[in-house]
Amino acid sequence: MSKDAGMAHLDCYLDQVRRNLRGLPKSETDEIVAELRAHALDKIEGVLTPNQVEAAIAALGSPREVARANLTERVAAEVEADRSPLTVLRGVGRLMWLSLYGLFAGLASFAGYGMAAALLVTAAVKPFWRGHAGLWRIPEPDGGYGYDLGVSDAPRGVELLGWWIIPIGIGAGLVLGWLTWRFGIFSVRLMRRSTQRNRG
Amino acid sequence: MDKPQAIPSDELGKWEIQVRKGGLGLAVLAILWPHRLYGLEILRRLESDAGLSIPEGTIYPLLSRMKAEGLVDSEWVEADAGHPRKYYRLTDPGRAQVRQMAKSWRAFAQGLERLLAPIDSIGDKT
Numbered sequence: 608m609s610k611d612a613g614m615a616h617l618d619c620y621l622d623q624v625r626r627n628l629r630g631l632p633k634s635e636t637d638e639i640v641a642e643l644r645a646h647a648l649d650k651i652e653g654v655l656t657p658n659q660v661e662a663a664i665a666a667l668g669s670p671r672e673v674a675r676a677n678l679t680e681r682v683a684a685e686v687e688a689d690r691s692p693l694t695v696l697r698g699v700g701r702l703m704w705l706s707l708y709g710l711f712a713g714l715a716s717f718a719g720y721g722m723a724a725a726l727l728v729t730a731a732v733k734p735f736w737r738g739h740a741g742l743w744r745i746p747e748p749d750g751g752y753g754y755d756l757g758v759s760d761a762p763r764g765v766e767l768l769g770w771w772i773i774p775i776g777i778g779a780g781l782v783l784g785w786l787t788w789r790f791g792i793f794s795v796r797l798m799r800r801s802t803q804r805n806r807g
Numbered sequence: 808m809d810k811p812q813a814i815p816s817d818e819l820g821k822w823e824i825q826v827r828k829g830g831l832g833l834a835v836l837a838i839l840w841p842h843r844l845y846g847l848e849i850l851r852r853l854e855s856d857a858g859l860s861i862p863e864g865t866i867y868p869l870l871s872r873m874k875a876e877g878l879v880d881s882e883w884v885e886a887d888a889g890h891p892r893k894y895y896r897l898t899d900p901g902r903a904q905v906r907q908m909a910k911s912w913r914a915f916a917q918g919l920e921r922l923l924a925p926i927d928s929i930g931d932k933t
Contacts, residue, residue, distance in 0.1 A: 641883075642846065642867060642893050649847045649888065650863075668864035680868035684875030 613655035617647055620664045627674030630701035631681065639677050643667065675705055676802050683799040686792060692784070695791040696720060702798050712794035719787030723780045725757050730776025732758050741766045827859055833912055834859055835869065836897065836905040839879060843896035846870065870895055878904055 621640050628636045650663040667673055682698040696716055703713025732740040736758065745753045745764035755764065768775060831853075838844065838852045846866050853859040873879045878901035883891045897905065 639867070641891075645890055645892050646846050646863070646867075648890050649845070649892070653888075666863045668862060673864045676864060676868045677871065680872050681875070684872050688875060 613651075613657050613660045616657050616660045617644065617664065620647075620660075620670060623670035624674050627671050628678055630704065631678060635681065643673065672805075678702065678705065679795075679799045679802045683795050686795045690788075690792060692720070692788045692791075695788055695795070698795050699791045702795065705798065706801075708794070708801075709798060712791070712798075716787055716791050716794075719783055719790065723784035723787060726776040726780030726783065729757055730773045730780065733770070733773050733776070737770075738762070741772050742768050830857075830912070831859060831861065831869070832873075833905065833908045835866075835873070836878065836901060836908065839895060839897045840902070840905060843894040845892040845894050849895070873901070877901070 621644055624643060625636055625640050628639060631639075646667065647660065647663040650666065651659040668676075679702060682701050686695055686698045699709075699713050699716045702709045704710070729740050729742070739760065739762060740758045741756075741762070743755045743759075743762055743764040743766050745755055747753050753764075755762070834853055834857050835849060838849055838856070844852070847863075849870075850861070850863055850866055853861065870879060870881070874881060874895075877898055879895045880898050881893050881895050884894050886892045
C-alpha cells in the first residue's frame, strides 16, 4: 500500500513536470521525465515510501522550476545551434508561457515579424496591383483617423505613400525583421541566464 | 584614516558560489574523463571529490547543454536496480575541450597561487 502510494506520489510529480514542459516535442518531454524518474528511483534506493519520494523530489526542485530549467536550456541550445528566424521565433514561442517577460517577448516577436511581413508584402505587390497595395489613412466616425497597411480588394480612405511604399516597405520591413530576430535571440539568452541565476 | 571594512559574510558567500559555478562545467567534464556515469553518480562525485553541492535538478539541463554542444553523449542502459539509467560519456571533442579547460584552469590557479603566497605567510605570523 505504502509502495503504491509512493509511486503514485512520484507519478503525480512527474505529470506536473510534463505539463510544465508544454512546447517541447513529445520525444524530448518523455526523455526528460524518464531521466527524472530514474533519478528519483536511484535516490530512494528501493524504499518507495511517500516520505522517501517526497525527499527525493524536494531535492530535485518544484515541477515548475525543473521544467523551466530544462525548457530554457534546450530552447537556448537549439537557438545557438541554428539562428534562423524561424528557429528563434519557435524558441521564443516555446518560452512565452514561462514568465511575464516570456509572454511579452513572444507577443512582441509575433507582432514584429507580422509587421515586417506586412511591409515587405505590400512593397512586393505594389508594382503589380498599384491601387490596392499601400498605406491608407481612413477617417473614423469620431473625427479621428485610422491607418491600414497592406493589400486590399476595396481600399478605403486616402493613400499616403504612393510609390514610396516600395523603398520604405522594403527598408522598414528588413530593419524591423532584423531587430525582431535580434530581440528574440537576446530574450532566449536572457531567460536562460535568469533561470540559471534563480537555481543558484 | 578610515579602517578598511571586511566583506560581509553573505557577499563572501555569493562570491564563493560564483567561483564554484565557474568551475562546475570543468568539474562535470573531468568526472566523466575515466568512464561513463549517470546523473546521480555525477552529483555524488561532485560533492565527495570536489565539495561541489548543487541543486539536483540543475545537473540535467547542464548535461543537456553539453550534449547539444557535442561534448558528451548519452545512452539508456538497463540496470540491476530494476529501471533504466541514462549514462553520459565524453565524446572526442569533449575530451579535447576538457584538456584545454584543464590547461587554462591550472595556469590560472598557479598564477593566483603565487599572488596568494604572501597572504599565507602574513596569516602565519599573525
